[in-house]
Amino acid sequence: MRMSIDEFKKKYPNLYRELTSDDSMSMTLSVEKPFDDPWRGYIPGPIDYLRRAKTVEEAVRVIDYLLEHNEITEEEAREYKEKLMKEGLEAFGPRKESGYYYRKAVEYWRKKLISGGQRQQQS
Structure with a gap:
């Protein structure tokens, strides 16, 4: 987000005054990521879509x-x-029900928490 100094001064006068004052105050700000997103950047492929189908026709x-x-x-x-006609829907793997990706993410986070906790105990 970009903003001109004048606009910043109008919107946040007290903050502007604090930032531009001659007082020798300093501040450190650090931000931690709350959790990794295991699906970030993931793009579903044809098999992913087929595993959501409820019927062969679908x-x-x-x-x-x-x-x-x-x-494709x-x-x-x-x-x-x-493959669909010979082996049926199951040929592409088990059906991906609603909430599939969320459940997999929760499993990922649990494993990460458990392995992180074990590492802390070992230290």
């Missing part, structure tokens, strides 16, 4: 959508459909 629509939007090639679409 999975076919997902494949068609991904193909139409150039997320025609060859990949054909392979996914063949």
Whole structure:
């Protein structure tokens, strides 16, 4: 966020006065990250979307959508459909229910807390 000095002075007159005064006060500010986000930067792929499908018909629509939007090639679409018809939805892994990513993040944070606690006890 950018702001002109005049605008800052109008919005925060007391803070401006404190920052520009000749008093030799100093302050240190440190910010800790509360937790890591295990999904930061993660982009779901075709299999992730297929694992959300409830029926074979829905999975076919997902494949068609991904193909139409150039997320997969025609060859990949054909392979996914063949696998779907031969082996069913389970061929792509267990279904990802609502809240899947949140539950996985909670598992990640728990493991991280446990391993962090063990490291502290060992020190």
